[in-house]
Amino acid sequence: MLAVVASASCGGKTDRTAETNAPSSGISLGGIDDDGGSGDSTAETDDDGDDGITEKLDVPNDPAPPTDQCYAADLLFVIDNSGSMCDAQVGLAEVVPDLVDAMFDSLPLGTDLHVGIVTTSFSHGGSHAESGCAATEGAMSLSDAFITDELVNQNGYQGRLFEYDGQRYFSARTHTESARDELKTWFSGAIVDVGCSGGAFDFPVAAAGYALSPGNAETNVGFLRDAGAALAIFVLTNETDHSPGSIASYRDMILDAKSECGGAECVLTAGLLAPNCVPEYDPPIWQFLNAFGAEPTWADVRDATLYEGVVAQTLAEGLVETCEAIGPVG
Numbered sequence: 001m002l003a004v005v006a007s008a009s010c011g012g013k014t015d016r017t018a019e020t021n022a023p024s025s026g027i028s029l030g031g032i033d034d035d036g037g038s039g040d041s042t043a044e045t046d047d048d049g050d051d052g053i054t055e056k057l058d059v060p061n062d063p064a065p066p067t068d069q070c071y072a073a074d075l076l077f078v079i080d081n082s083g084s085m086c087d088a089q090v091g092l093a094e095v096v097p098d099l100v101d102a103m104f105d106s107l108p109l110g111t112d113l114h115v116g117i118v119t120t121s122f123s124h125g126g127s128h129a130e131s132g133c134a135a136t137e138g139a140m141s142l143s144d145a146f147i148t149d150e151l152v153n154q155n156g157y158q159g160r161l162f163e164y165d166g167q168r169y170f171s172a173r174t175h176t177e178s179a180r181d182e183l184k185t186w187f188s189g190a191i192v193d194v195g196c197s198g199g200a201f202d203f204p205v206a207a208a209g210y211a212l213s214p215g216n217a218e219t220n221v222g223f224l225r226d227a228g229a230a231l232a233i234f235v236l237t238n239e240t241d242h243s244p245g246s247i248a249s250y251r252d253m254i255l256d257a258k259s260e261c262g263g264a265e266c267v268l269t270a271g272l273l274a275p276n277c278v279p280e281y282d283p284p285i286w287q288f289l290n291a292f293g294a295e296p297t298w299a300d301v302r303d304a305t306l307y308e309g310v311v312a313q314t315l316a317e318g319l320v321e322t323c324e325a326i327g328p329v330g
Contacts, residue, residue: 070323072112072229073103078207079191080237081119081156081198088272089196091304092236093188098312100184106320109175115187116169116223118207119156120237121199123147133240133277142242145201148210156194159210160219164190169223204235205288206243209250212257227260228329230322232315233289235271238301241285251291266326267292268318270310272301294318 079089103113123145148158156162161169170186172179210216212224224231233254243250255263269289277283278298289296297314299306 069108070228070230070326071110071329072114072225073107073232073319073323074114074224074229075116075232075234075319076208076211076223077115077117077191078204078211078233078235078237079117079119079162079194080202080204080235080239081121081194081196082200082202082239083196084238085236086196087304088236088238088301089191089194091307092272092311093191094304095308095311096188096191097184098308099316100180100187102312102316103319104174104180106316107174107323111174111323112225112229113172113174113183114169114223114225115172115183116211116220117156117162117164117190117194118159118211119154119162119194119198120202120204120207121152121154121157122203122206123152123199123201124154124157125199133281133283142201143244145199146203146206146242146244154198157198159207159213159216161211161223162190162194164193168220201242202237202239203241203243204237205241205247205250205284206245208233208235208288209253213253224257226258228326229261229266230319230326231258231261231267232319232322233267233269234311234315235269235273235285235289236301237271237285238274240274240277240283241288243284247284247287247291250288254292261326264292266322268294268315268322269296270315270318271296271298272307272310273298275300275302 079085079092103111107113152158165186167186170183170190172183211220231254254267258264258266269292271285271289273285278286289298297310297318299310
């Protein structure tokens with residue numbers, strides 16, 4: 001379904017077999033200590049039409065979910081917030097308007113979009129280096145940085161959705177023209193606001209799993225839909241993954257959350273990744289992105305000229321194809 005946009009390789013092969021200890025079902029903690037809402041802030045206009053916004057014709061402002069097709073799409077962006085990621089975040093934000101336009105123009109009218117962000121951090125601070133697609137620090141250092149038994153009170157950490165402008169995710173329907181520009185503004189701003197002062201160790205695979213786990217249900221409430229909804233997981237990182245659990249354990253977190261939809265057939269993956277290990281040496285991040293069926297679309301995170309192709313074009317096309325493959329609701 002999805003094609004590789006660009007790839008490159010260098011460096012030696014390193015054995016990166018994932019450990020078999022499975023993580024817990026989620027972080028048994030509440031949300032961050034703020035007044036952030038659930039993110040259920042649908043960007044739509046009043047029904048009286050007096051606000052001057054032009055709607056697409058022949059579609060009700062709040063259509064009921066159709067029973068014979070995918071009615072919704074949830075986009076989870078896992079963004080590396082370590083110290084070297086500022087330029088990549090800006091580059092991703094710059095192609096967001098093209099992604100939003102592509103989704104609004106290609107998905108059926110009335111498709112309900114949710115867009116959310118989590119960071120790759122489970123702890124704050126530290127120092128880290130890689131060699132041959134592996135962390136130079138020992139397993140103890142990685143374990144100490146992967147905190148799941150207590151709250152790390154930072155926005156978007158430990159699989160909690162990143163709050164921006166008072167919203168933990170943005171909700172918009174493709175028949176509402178005003179939502180198009182509002183989503184562009186919120187999404188671009190949120191990506192840059194994530195920043196690059198997070199934890200030194202990157203756990204994108206765990207972040208994706210924990211974002212959909214019961215342990216973060218209170219903080220992330222409302223973001224994920226199951227039956228009749230496509231899920232796109234997009235990873236932005238310039239390093240490999242250090243999540244301590246097995247790939248299967250994190251995959252199962254996601255498939256459990258999409259069980260009514262049909263599991264893996266409802267999930268597509270993509271990313272902007274470091275090409276020194278992907279795909280030849282099959283690092284954990286590559287194993288994870290390939291764990292849902294179709295081969296992921298990806299491009300070199302170092303080359304901003306490739307961002308539009310993998311983000312704005314192929315990701316939107318993949319959402320359309322995934323929606324078409326999803327069975328009726330109910």
